[in-house]
Amino acid sequence: MAETDKRDSALDDITTHIAKAAAIAERSASDIELVAISKTRSASEIRVLLERGHRVFGENRVQEAAAKWPELRADYPDVSLHLVGQLQSNKADDAVALFDVIHSLDRMSLVRALGKAMQKQDRDIPCFVQVNIGEESQKGGCAIAETGDLIAAARDAGIPICGLMCVPPSGVNAAPYFALLAKLAADHELSGLSMGMSGDFETAIKLGATHIRVGTALFGPRDATA
Ligand SMILES: *Cc1c(COP(=O)(O)O)cnc(C)c1O
Numbered sequence: 202m203a204e205t206d207k208r209d210s211a212l213d214d215i216t217t218h219i220a221k222a223a224a225i226a227e228r229s230a231s232d233i234e235l236v237a238i239s240k241t242r243s244a245s246e247i248r249v250l251l252e253r254g255h256r257v258f259g260e261n262r263v264q265e266a267a268a269k270w271p272e273l274r275a276d277y278p279d280v281s282l283h284l285v286g287q288l289q290s291n292k293a294d295d296a297v298a299l300f301d302v303i304h305s306l307d308r309m310s311l312v313r314a315l316g317k318a319m320q321k322q323d324r325d326i327p328c329f330v331q332v333n334i335g336e337e338s339q340k341g342g343c344a345i346a347e348t349g350d351l352i353a354a355a356r357d358a359g360i361p362i363c364g365l366m367c368v369p370p371s372g373v374n375a376a377p378y379f380a381l382l383a384k385l386a387a388d389h390e391l392s393g394l395s396m397g398m399s400g401d402f403e404t405a406i407k408l409g410a411t412h413i414r415v416g417t418a419l420f421g422p423r424d425a426t427a
Pocket residue numbers: 238240261285286368398399400414415416417418
């Protein structure tokens with residue numbers, strides 16, 4: 202099969218799986234945004250999905266996104282580009298200029314940097330507060346107990362907060378972590394839930410995900426070093 206055909210059917214397969222999981226959860230599939238995670242993928246791989254009509258993409262590095270997306274966007278101005286990776290405060294200006302949604306707001310220093318950058322550029326970028334839902338020392342995200350303070354500080358800084366995001370511990374059932382994030386979001390009256398990746402997006406949808414972040418299942422396996 203040609204590369205293009207493979208990716209065509211992957212997008213169709215995932216769309217079908219989203220619809221099925223949504224139906225089981227008695228939700229509308231249109232309430233679930235598929236963010237195609239295109240980190241490490243070439244512009245030509247990305248174009249295959251763009252040509253199929255997909256418009257929502259996610260990257261985890263500001264520099265990589267800045268190198269790839271201006272040219273793609275010139276051809277597809279209605280693209281929505283999401284940042285899903287850890288963001289250094291000194292890249293806040295670049296991130297605000299480039300992205301439409303940020304999923305990784307996870308600490309006070311970043312609240313300050315993003316608040317300033319948005320004000321300076323007069324651009325309001327909706328952000329998810331990333332929660333370290335498994336309380337893993339090596340992972341990004343704020344501590345569960347700090348979520349409320351971070352949301353409040355972000356709002357004070359003029360940052361629109363659209364929901365919570367998590368990357369649960371790997372190798373274990375993600376469902377309890379998704380349920381915990383959903384509860385935390387409800388406690389804070391937030392409707393957005395960015396959770397679920399290639400291996401567990403159906404579970405995430407059943408537990409309320411509004412944004413699923415899918416890379417491998419759409420594009421095939423990534424280079425292990427990425
Ligand atoms: C890479 C990445 C994904 C996509 O992971 P897959 O397993 O390839 O679907 C989702 N979320 C974040 C934060 C990522 O870095």
